[in-house]
Amino acid sequence: MNTIESQFDKVAEDYDFVNELLNDYSFLVSNMSPKKGRALDIGCGSGLLVEKLASYYDEVVGIDISNQMLDLAKSKRQLTNTVYLNMNAEQLNFNEKFDFIVSRTTFHHLDDIASVIQQMKELLNEEGRIVILDNVSEVETPPTYVYKLGAIQEFLPHCFKFGIKNAIRIYNHNTSKSWLEHLASDKYLSEQNYYDLYEKLLPGCQFHKMGWAMGVVWTK
Incomplete structure (x- = not known):
């Protein structure tokens, strides 16, 4: 069990409770792909976003490395068109492609963002869309x-x-x-680092600064 997995296992129930009350998914929903076949949520946690996307897409797959989070997702938000898998975001393993690949507050946990983005692009259908929402901070790890x-x-x-x-x-x-x-182990990108990194990885992507978060939208 890696450190991130262990940390989220410990806080799963309270994390789910807090995020069900506080999280706003409007940015992600408002930037969905035109085609509504299959969607993938990377770092799905307890399935809050998967459940929302399931109203729009034929099938939604959520992946996470925390079994406790996935157990909550399966017990509270398992629908006929949702699938939850224990899978590392840095080792995406799918035979089929997706119209929409989304991730919320997960990318600051990744060791190799460039590799993950490349895998996402390969899994994306033509005219498909990638949307990433993650923390932005001028201090890499706030005290x-x-x-x-x-x-x-x-x-x-x-x-x-x-x-x-x-x-x-x-x-x-x-x-x-x-x-x-x-939180003490999190490492955030600055606003400028976002522009430098994602413009290189996803040429022509759109940036949306939203207080604590930066949104990145790219259409294939």
């Missing part, structure tokens, strides 16, 4: 206190929006030892 302060600042707004019980659970997850240890 732990930044996340703790953020959790404190968000607590009251979360109380008003989700109720105090849910706000406490969100806070406890965001400041837990396991989650903070995971």
Whole structure:
């Protein structure tokens, strides 16, 4: 079991709870491919995005390296047109191609982004689309206190929006030892690094800066 897998296994249930409340998938859904055959979610976690895409695509495959996350996906979000697989994003192994390949907050875990992008391009049908949404930061690995302060600042707004019980659970997850240890191992790209790297790997791609995240959209 690698480190990332172990870290997500430890926080799977709370991560799913928090992300079900907080995640906004509108950018990813609004940039879907014109053809709606098969879609692939790389780093699908507990299947939140897979479930949404399943309303639009004939088949949606979600891959992740955390068995705990995949167990949650299968128990909560298994549909007739969804498939969940334990697969490393850096070793994509499919015989069929996809119209849409998407990934949310996974690429900062990868050791070789260029290799993964090349595999994605090879798995993409003509006129297919790749959409990547990932963290952007001028500090490669922000210090732990930044996340703790953020959790404190968000607590009251979360109380008003989700109720105090849910706000406490969100806070406890965001400041837990396991989650903070995971965040301490993350390495983010700067805005300029995004432009330099992805323009080279996906010529002509579109960039969308959205606060904490950078979105990249490329059509084959």
